[in-house]
Amino acid sequence: MAKRSDALELAILGVLSKTPQHGYELRKRLISVLGLFSTISYGALYPTLKSLVERGLLVEQDEVGTGKYPKRARITYALTESGLAHFNALVADSGPGAWDDDTFAVRMSLFGQTEVSTRIHILLGRRSRVEERLANLQTNLAKGRERLDSYTLELQQHGLDALEREVRWLNELISREQSQSAADGGNSAISQVNNK
Numbered sequence: 001m002a003k004r005s006d007a008l009e010l011a012i013l014g015v016l017s018k019t020p021q022h023g024y025e026l027r028k029r030l031i032s033v034l035g036l037f038s039t040i041s042y043g044a045l046y047p048t049l050k051s052l053v054e055r056g057l058l059v060e061q062d063e064v065g066t067g068k069y070p071k072r073a074r075i076t077y078a079l080t081e082s083g084l085a086h087f088n089a090l091v092a093d094s095g096p097g098a099w100d101d102d103t104f105a106v107r108m109s110l111f112g113q114t115e116v117s118t119r120i121h122i123l124l125g126r127r128s129r130v131e132e133r134l135a136n137l138q139t140n141l142a143k144g145r146e147r148l149d150s151y152t153l154e155l156q157q158h159g160l161d162a163l164e165r166e167v168r169w170l171n172e173l174i175s176r177e178q179s180q181s182a183a184d185g186g187n188s189a190i191s192q193v194n195n196k
Contacts, residue, residue: 003102008040008048010103013057013079013087014110020078022063023049049077057083094118099126116181120174127170134163 008030015021015029027045052058063076079087091107091114098107099122111119141156148156 003097003100005048006097007103007106008044009052010087010090011106011109012045012048012052012077013083013090014106014113016058016077016079017084017087017113020061020076022074022076026077052083053077056080057086092118094121094125096125098122099129116177116184120177120181123170123174123177127167127174130163130166130170134160134167137163 011030012026015026021029023042023045026049027040027042030040030045049058053060057080058077059080061076061078062073091110094117097103104122104126107114107122114122137156137160141160145153
């Protein structure tokens with residue numbers, strides 16, 4: 001649960017690093033535009049926003065509607081300088097938490113704001129984690145195939161296919177990132193990442 005909460009915090013900071021937004025816009029962006037979460041309840045969003053405000057990472061601003069019938073004041077959330085510094089530190093982190101199932105999609109959605117060497121390191125870490133799962137599933141399937149019914153075998157094969165697809169996809173992304181880095185003169189960053 002903590003990892004999902006951390007992922008939500010990072011996603012919120014990432015969206016707000018572009019522009020201040022109120023809760024409804026923020027929720028809509030997290031769900032429909034970024035597609036990071038299938039759903040986010042206001043019961044999860046607002047306590048997270050409150051926590052970020054209490055920690056000094058966000059500030060609340062009252063926004064009063066204009067026009068013939070002024071709307072009720074809405075609270076808009078914006079990053080503070082501390083919030084931006086915290087966000088930049090999170091985006092620069094390429095440790096194992098960056099390629100966990102709960103955080104990888106959020107981290108990838110922020111790749112446009114991430115250094116190339118960090119992106120490559122995260123992708124390499126994710127690939128190693130998926131390859132490890134793939135090898136374990138292949139081993140378990142080979143050992144227990146005769147004891148499984150046809151439905152369970154289908155389910156196992158589906159999982160195997162999904163992991164193989166993800167490895168291929170990650171290989172393509174890594175190759176593209178490395179090519180782009182080399183074209184941009186980032187050869188030293190690539191060799192540092194590959195040597196880790």
